[in-house]
Amino acid sequence: MIGDVIKRSLRQRSPVIPVEALLGNCDGSRMPEIVADHLTPAIAQKLIEVCPTSALGIEEREGRRCLRLSYGQCIGCGKCAETGQGAVAVARQFNRCGVAKEQTVRLWDIDGRAEVTPPALNAEEARGQIHSLLQRALNVRQLDAGSCNGCEAEITALTNPYYDLERFGIHFVASPKHADMLLVTGPVTRNMAEAVKATYDAVPAPKLVVAVGACGCSGGIFAGSHAIVGAVDAVIPVDGYIPGCPPTPAMLVTGILEVLRRRVAK
């Protein structure tokens, strides 16, 4: 019986997705992007009204009125794209996974119709650096601080034959004591706050912490609840943020490798 299964598997072509096709890929994430040419003050106003998590807002930057999009708060609900009259599109590439918190925010000058924030990173250069990191070892411990299980479903997918995280030398481990990196999902609930701190303390230094998903980055749709303490960084220090609700496996791969790259580049 088992022989049949193995034979069957061997007959099929490996579905593994090359790393080049994963980095920056955000298909299926519903992450929005502003199309600056179509931006007007009236549309910007409408956008911030429909956003359920205040991911969209108005912010002054050097005397200019800007539309702010905080990807860490975005749950990809698509309401902005519905009301944006062409000023919002679904992103085709997304390079802000595993970045520092300030880089999860983008600003567009509403009157000038142009983005004022610099690109997150030189994507080509980052890719080159990431390649040199592959096949070293990284032990990851996933920690659910109160998520809805959406992020867990996508993190579990990282071990399937399409993403095959093991090929990069990245393993999921059972104990925080064996981990180099904590991958933390969910808003930190009141009931989990103590366990989150204890888990963080159990990871030997040097350690990396990645906040995963809208809830992990900002509290997401649960921000302000009486039963949550806040985002992951309200409880433990965070090195990188992976937005998305939930982030797709490709975004998770991009984010984990980017956090690693930033650590090595330091």
Place this chain on the structure above:
Amino acid sequence: MKEDTPSLFAPGGQASPGTAFTLPQSKDGGAARLVTIFGSLDPHGARRAHYVFDVGKPAYSEIVLPADGLLHSIARELPGAAWHERELHDQYGIEIVGHPDLRPLVFHDNWPDGVYPMIGRVDDVPWSQREYRFLQVQGEGVAEVAVGPVHAGIIEPGHFRFSVVGDTILHLELRHFYTHKGTEKLFEGKSVGDGTMLAESVSGDNCFAHAVCYSQAVENAYGIEVSPRALAVRLIGLEFERLVCHISDVGGLCTDVGFSVAAAYATRLKESVLQASVQCCGTRYWRGIAVPGGLRFDFDAARVAELAQAVARTARDFSKIARLIVETPSIQNRFETAGILTRKAARDLAVVGPVARASGMDLDVRRDHPYGDYGKRPIEVPVTHYGDVMARARIRIAEAAISAQLIRDAAKFLPDGSAFTPITSQADIQGFSAVESPRGELCYWVEARGGRVIRCHIKSPSFQNWPAMPLAVAGNIIADFPLINKSFNLSYSGCDR
């Protein structure tokens, strides 16, 4: 759904020392199955307790009692009510007399006594330190094993306290609600449309069932007729979710017994349909699609047909691999007789979904209380009475095949027309809806005024099924616990909300 059934009240409506009522009977004579119990506030701010029963096809029956005084516990007659009553007490501070175990359920040691979030405001709740007593099993050779809340895998948090003698589990006590996010409270003040986003974040892998159930509750209340096209797409989405969930579960069972080839194969099948879903509708788990009134956007018929083809291919491969799995002797050795949930225990605890159907309870919301497009043709409901891990695996395998069939039929005849019917009414409403989610009967009860939600109760199948798990693991060895737990496949977040 009926409301306020006065004949069921004890004489005088609110008898002293607490309100009592006669438990309803089902049409076939036995005690009616408890569906859910929840609290709400009437327009004057007085507390009410709602009891929902399944009295037989096709209606659910609701009893509403004033609850500012005392309530009599029904947990001794219907043990499945125990957690509901504890939650009612934690959320509303309703006094319940005669309850066998009124320890805090939802809030842990950090929550102060006397703070009830569903009545009044809960800003800046102080941190407190109270003590929770676990049940202690005493006797020679009894040891305690504490597991969690952080588990050794990519799983949600929860605490399991085992009392064991050697390898054998004498007793398991659950402590959950680590992922409690106050979701029902967060619904307050949301527009009825925006409530969908919260519903989608209750249980991440069943988000479409939650979104559809919430939407239906609102639609039922406003009397909105959803377009045939939207209903057809919803059916496809609901069955897609069930198929994905069941493939994942059967693969997970293989992981837990070390059958890694089959497990890897199942993850591959699951991923292949998720990717097909991205091609069809731009999302892997069908978030942001359902909304009160229909769908957020229309679907392209050709892409739906492609999805149906991918599903058919996957279902075919899955049924082959599933047969290999259940016919493998070492799998049979681990799955059979492990974690038996007896029919009596399942009935007492009012268990739902594949877990109930594996323990001889013949129930399925799609057939018994049809909604959406389900009333149109007869639906096959697999039932078996063994109640072990193998029975639950076989139920899921059979259901996955039926889901693929339903998707194929629905995609073949996708009706034309619009996919969305706007809701223009702002009337005061109360609505109820039930959906057969992959884990079983899921219910939403929504009350809204002026287009804003003032109360939303979510009865998730996991909340109902978790208390049954300790009964299934008793007498098994502790090494089989992960397997039995996986075979129930309960959502922590869905339970904790």
